[in-house]
Amino acid sequence: MDNKTTEIKKKEGFNGQKAIVLPRSILIKTCISNPLLSGIYLTDIGFYPKAKFHYRERDQGLDQYILIYCIDGKGEAKIGDTSYSLIAGNFIVIPADQSHSYASDKNNPWTIYWAHFKGHLVKPLITLMAKRQKGYKGFVQFNESRIKLFEDIYLNLERGYSTDNLCYVNLSFSHFLSSFIFDEKFNYSSRKQMINPIDVAIEFMQKNLHSTFTLEEVAKAVNLSPSHFSALFKEQTGFAPIKYFNHIKIQKACQYLQFTDLRIKEIAATLGIDDQYYFSRMFSKIMGVSPQDYKSRRETLRETKFL
Structure with missing residues (x-):
């Protein structure tokens, strides 16, 4: 795979190390040819504790x-x-076909989880990561769930290379990768507190869907200036704050239309919108259909048992 690979390592390896190299025949037969796996798939994976001389x-x-x-x-x-x-908490992704080297510190050797992977979706995914991290190196807070996910991947690989096993492992590995790209979202349900002001703002919006707010009011709720808050919010979500707020209002409206008998006027009022015609225009712009058409389509699906 490469013309020159230099390796210096203690012959007995590292105490507690583990590694799996997937057979090339398995990669060709199962991963490369399977459209479910060909986007991102593992070729090697391992764990090196206190890897002196690595x-x-x-x-x-x-x-x-x-x-x-x-x-x-x-x-x-x-x-x-x-x-x-x-250092501890750092990760790095080395792109394919790039000259590179890496080494553990001799006095304070690293403990690392590592993986080699390929697939046609990898390049755009790593491009996104590099854009968010402003480079190939990043930092994530230690999260036990991330380690457990790695262990689950590894233990399942130890069980063999059945198609079902490889599908589960590689889909899980995509999740593992995403935990580095979107660290602030990984394992969100178990986080005890939110320190990201944008997360706080979104939580504020979700709890106040029945209200209407100006940009200044939402920014005040997270103790930021409107201009700084707006720029930060758009950087992290891709949307202006009020537009985002309208999106989650309409998301809630879809649930009301699907699961309740509330009239459109009542739904609009519940979401803090007094003008049902303004609500209908906003709904149509975001969803591509009117509230009435959306409700009718969902009712038809229920009647034909597609849901």
């Missing part, structure tokens, strides 16, 4: 992407001419 240098790179997640100790990585220092 070192790799690949002048021509690999035809795979590499994820290294450091949870203890420290080390360094180099991609092309750019060097990165890695």
Whole structure:
């Protein structure tokens, strides 16, 4: 896969290490040819605790992407001419076909979870990650659920390479990758408190769907200036705050239309909109159909037992 790979490592390996290299025949037979798996699939995966003397240098790179997640100790990585220092909480993704090297610190060796992966969806996913992280290196808060997800992937791979097993493992690995790209959303239901002001703002909106707010009022709720709040909100969600608020109002309206007998005027009033015609225009713009048509279609589906 590469013309030169330099490896320096203690012959006995690292105490507690584990690794799985998927057979190339399995990758060709099951992963590459399966449309469910060909987007993102693992080729190698492992865990190296206190990996003293761990070192790799690949002048021509690999035809795979590499994820290294450091949870203890420290080390360094180099991609092309750019060097990165890695400490606990840091992760880095090394792109395919890029010259690179990485090494554990000799005095404080790293403990890492790592994976090699491929697929036609990987490049756009890592491009998104690099855009959000402003580079290939990032930082995530330690989350036990992320480690448990990795362990689940690894333990299932140990059970063999059936199609069902590989589907579960690789779909789970996509989730694992997304936990680095969207750390603020990963395992959201178990978070005890929210410190991201945008999360707080969205929670504020969800609890006050019956009200109407100005930009200034929502910004005040999270103690930010309107201009800073608006810029930050759009950066993280892709939408202006009030537009986002309208989207989740309409999301709630869809639930009312589907699961209750409330009239359109009553739904609008419940969502803090006095003018039912304004509500209908907003609903139609967002959903592509009028509230009445939406309700009729859902009723038809229920009657024909498609739902």
